Amino acid sequence: MNISLYNTLTKKVELFTPVQPGHAKVYSCGPTVYNHAHIGNMRAFLFADLLQRVLRVVGQYNVHWVMNITDIDDKTIRDSKVGSDKWLAEMGEQSGNPNADLSTFTKYYESKFVEDITKLGIEATHFISMPRATEFIPAMQELIRNIVRNGFGYVAEGSVYFNLNAWRDADSYGKLFQVDFGNFREGVRIDADEYERESVSDFVLWKATKDGEPYWDFEFDGEHLPGRPGWHIECSAMGKELLGLPFDIHTGGVDLRFPHHEDEIAQSKAGYGVEPASFWCHNEFLEVEGKKMSKSLGNFFTLHDLLEKGIDALDIRFAMMSAHYQSVFNFTFDGITAAHKARTRVQDFIYDVWSANGTEHIDVQSVRTSVFGELANDVHTPKALAQLFGFINKTNPTTLNEQSKQELLAFFTELNNVFNVWQISSRPEVIIEIPEDVIALAQQRWQAKKDKNFALSDSLRQQITERGYVVKDTKEGFEVVKE
């Protein structure tokens, strides 16, 4: 099925056509590993996962997916320094070597990140690579040399900057985000660091080292420029090294349009001569209970926080799919409850299909076409789910004949390769430890009921309820489950 996507470059939904037929090369901006990722971060990663799964399943593409790990930046340096209160006991002893401590610190949070996304149903095997920025320093240095030699960069006080005015004369800037250079808001932090640069809008490609900070050697035209890479350069270099240029899709949160992605385009084209990607896809932000997530409002959650509250990570995954990726997602606890119930309804339907044993024939192809059609249309999960629920509402799963049952299970298997929140199986035997005395009460109640002593029956049920269990009557007898 053909896939259409909203492309921030053109501000339109366009038919996706890959550079290499049959292959989809996707680069996703990954986390900066200085802390546990919060659920706002998670939306970006879940969107990227959803997109690559739609390409894989609905588009039938051979997907090459890369998500970078930013393991060198101001915050990772700050928090891994000797004496940092962000250094945790689990990370071991600090060595005092800034590069080694940075590595220890970032690998700790990288492993936490991988644990988190795994719980959210993102599969590590779907990545062809999760490159660390620090392992691609030579490629970045090569790119920086190219940019300067092409006339779009300069060295100042040991740092290397991108010359934006030169670039704007030669090409264009503002492909993703229209920038009003003459009208930066007063008070906004324009001079973000102390280095010398020719214009406030120039950005750093390579930062000169500071005392006690990690650095890498950089030989450039006979000059020694020990330092570390700027923020944007890693994506330019790693995209080229791992996917080749141009690749097909670059993803990230809306906040990255400018400056990060805008600068990435400029750098790549200035250094390599081509723009990195033909499609740029950006997910909107997430709010919590209608407010921007912030620590001061007390609505700032990491995945770990939510799991501690007893929330199932897959309900978070499913809830985020109830809104289109380009609209602000309002994360609420009521929403998670609703998502859990909705997800369970589909799961129960699948269990029932598994045990179908009837004669009814249904048209599985038409529901597959309508649901996948919505996913192919700019990854429109809310519409796809509406189609799916419409189908579930009008279908009795248990009366299906063998052919329809097999077709439907095959469809759900495909669908779950996108959503990844269900079990395609028979209803599992739930084994719950019920205390002996509760079972005894339930048996007494059943006897009282058979004796038509309903007053006693009800009072026994009340006792069972007080113990935290629910007794349900069935045709053959009764069943006790934990509340």
Added chain:
RNA sequence: GGUCCCGUAGCAAAGUGGCUAUGCAGAGCUCUGCAAAAGCUUUUACGGCGGUUCGAGUCCGUCCGGGACCUCCA
């Protein structure tokens, strides 16, 4: 100051000028001694005011309200 987005029923969320979105919740019904579970049925909308149109949630204007970004936040 600049750039842009959004205001849809109790909550969430689709909606490409004309046809029941959907989910959760609510209500009613079926089943049941009563329940629970399940199934069926169903009530509530388009921020305000103008305009275009035979017809507007959908297009235009305006006002009100909320939000995002504007040099290292997904």
